[in-house]
Amino acid sequence: MAEVGVAFLPAILGVVFDKMASQGVVDFIRGRKSTDELLQKLKIALLxxxxxxxxxxxxxxxxxxxxxxxxxxxxVAYDAEDILDEIATEALQRKLDAEFPPASRKVGNLISSTFLNRFVHHxxxxxxxxxxxxxxxxKQKDVMRLQGGVGGKQNPERLSTYYVIESNTFGRDEDKKKVIDLLLSSHGWGNEMCLIAIFGMGGIGKTTLAxxxxxxxxxxxxxxxxxxxCTSEEFDVPEVKKSIIEQAxxxxxxxxxxxxxxVELEKNLTGKKFLLILDDVWRSMILVTTRNESIALAMHAKTHHLMELPNADYWSLFKKHAFRDGSANADPKIKEIGTQIVKKCKGLPLAIKAIGDLLxxxxxxxRWTKILKSDLWDLSLEETNILPALRLSYKYLPSYLKRCFANCSIFPKDHIFNKDQLVLLWMAEGFLHESKTEKMEDIGKQYFYSLVSRSLFQQSSETKLGFVMHDLVDDLAKFVSGQFGFTLDGDNSKEIKIEDDLCKAKYLRTFLQLGYSYRSIENKMPSACRCLRVLSLSGIGITKLPDSISKMKHLRYLDLSFTNIKCLPNSMCNLCNLQTLKLSNCWSLDRxxxxxxxxxxLRxxxxxxxxxxxxxxxxxxxxKYLQTLTKxxxxxxxGSCIGELGKLINVRGKLSIWELQNVRLAEDALDIGxxxxxxxxxxxxxAQWNPTNEYGIWESQRGILENLQPHKSLERLTINYYHGKGxxxxxxRLPSLANISYMELRNCKYCGALPKVVTVDTEFYGNSSLTTPFGGLEILRLENMSNWEN
Known part of the structure; x- marks a missing residue:
């Protein structure tokens, strides 16, 4: 088992204490004196x-x-967490048994009582x-004379800007000018390839300059x-070529x-002047960033050595991150201590931003003095590759953020992750807890942005919806967490042997497949995998799940998207803790x-x-907890009529309603709300309404659609195969769709016009001075509209 840094322990213990106070555990031990006493002793021993x-x-x-x-x-903390999760699951299972009782209540009670006693004895x-x-x-603690300390107060939360904005950078104007001059200089290059390398130590701002x-x-x-x-530590030339082709x-x-x-690469690039940036390491201009000068020299590249920030810019960058008012009203003593702290960052922008966000x-x-005099500044960077400023940033994180950040160590370097996806993984690990006013998902988003505001997450340069961790931040996450997840990598043709590969760690919580794979997998789930909270087999060559999936009682996240699975076993419905089930792009799934x-x-x-x-x-x-139902x-x-959809009042995000021709009455559609x-x-x-010329049927279809009017906050609308006449x-109708940015109308062949609209022009989509139904419309797609005139 890989080592876990001590800073991660409060996160694990925090989960244990949270589970101890959870409703499921409290309900189970009520009236069971012996179990209650043991859990109280456990709490007293852990504190x-x-x-x-x-x-x-x-x-x-x-x-x-x-x-x-x-x-x-x-x-021991992991053992305690599993025990408490078992108790909570048993309580939930008994609640389900009461809701879905056996055919004979008397026999069911007898069996239930027998299993309960067996569980308690277990x-x-x-x-x-x-x-x-x-x-x-x-006893060991006392011998080593470990003592309780007084922790400082936790930092207030804040949000930050996630884009690389030039006004947020300091001391790099001259560097940018030199690199651009090299790029734009045509003298001596002719038609040959020009290769320029920015090199410098980690955290100095090479990617930002690029x-x-x-x-x-x-x-x-x-x-x-x-x-x-953005390259990884293992440079994959075919992947680079694919990315170039896709972007071109x-x-x-x-x-x-x-x-x-x-051949395809040359087809897309021949005759074009292009700029290719390879971040973190090939007929026009190529700019690479690398920590190692020898790599740049081996490429025969012109080089630009990115040095530490000039002294004058140290403080400018620091105060932008450390003071809301730009340090104008800061205590002089604070400023003095701050200048000493900045010197310890040795001109590294990443370190300066992280320590500024901390303060x-x-x-x-x-508190400032304590951080200035911390022994962590003296730890060798060469031995652990962890910046002292990042160590401090993590040390002073609230425990609930520590466990969320450490969980990100499961991702490989340079992996682009999505906010919503990451929140679901945190939720599955038990890091998020619902309050009376906020859902777990909303709390998770707050945690996410808190980590962004501390410069531990940053927006990807490839997509505005994605985030990444700097290499040095990734090193920190792996250092503090140890290997508590299992991520597939290597040869995509390799067959996964679950018995061998999936059970390497006793406390395995996460099995995560990233990207698409042509692997095949054995269709059996061994008992050693019962601790899993997250199981992602996305993109793996799997055609079915075994009935034994039901033994994974702790499972909360199951991703089978992009697989060849045809059906799911009914036994998986015993996974009473399951929160997330992903089946998108399972083209063979028929039920x-x-x-x-x-x-x-299920949420x-x-x-x-x-x-x-x-x-x-x-x-x-x-x-009743379902929030995402994409279809x-x-x-x-x-049993599966549109009225069932009306009971799912928490559904949010995207919703596709299919087979609307099965709605019997227009009033039924109104019930969805x-x-x-x-x-x-x-x-x-x-819908799959049959073409008709009957006025009554037209009006019926129109009535159903009328009663499916969405809230005005809707941003995207698609209507397909509607056969009403209007x-x-x-x-x-204003302001019913005032926020619509995308509208798609397909195969609505009997509609000759939109209501109250004669032609699609500025009257319809608006201009700077005219109020229109679709003032925010960016995309309007009309397809197979045979009666459309203008």
């Missing part, structure tokens, strides 16, 4: 451990016994075993094409053959488990692009 962790953090560097003690405590010895280990660790050059207006005007590619052709590239790939709005001189209503904790169900899927399971309306198929049967759902941002309405009035 002193939590108190001495700050002291242990300081002493582990010089005392290997303290490090061993930390590792043992980590293992769980209590486990608690006692943990208590024995904690007792031994307490971004400034990339976005400069002179570069935009000079080059026909600009391409950005503005379409996906699926070519695998190396020769065809080269933001902090006016306590004692969902018939008792999905038993997945009472996110993604089933986009599942064309073979023809109907929904019955009583979907019982999934709902209206059935003729009462779309007009009151202000969390819905995208709506797709799809659209409902809400499509063009």
């Amino acid at each position: 002193p451990m939590n108190v001495v962790l700050e002291d242990a953090e300081e002493k582990q560097v010089t005392n290997p016994n303290v490090k061993m003690w930390i590792d043992e405590l980590k293992d 769980i209590e010895p486990k608690i006692k075993e943990v208590l024995v280990k904690l007792e031994d660790l307490a 971004q400034l050059v990339y976005n400069d207006n002179r570069a935009k005007q000079y080059f026909d094409l600009k391409i950005w590619f 052709a503005l379409s996906a590239c699926y070519i695998k053959d190396p020769e065809q790939l080269q 933001w709005l902090e006016s306590d001189v004692e 969902l488990p018939r008792v999905m209503r038993k997945l009472i904790n 996110h169900l993604e089933i986009d692009d599942t064309q073979a899927l023809k109907e929904m399971p019955t009583q979907m309306g019982k999934l 709902f198929i209206v059935s003729k049967h009462n 779309l007009k009151d759902n202000d969390h819905l941002k995208e709506l797709v309405l799809h 659209f409902p009035d809400w499509i063009a």
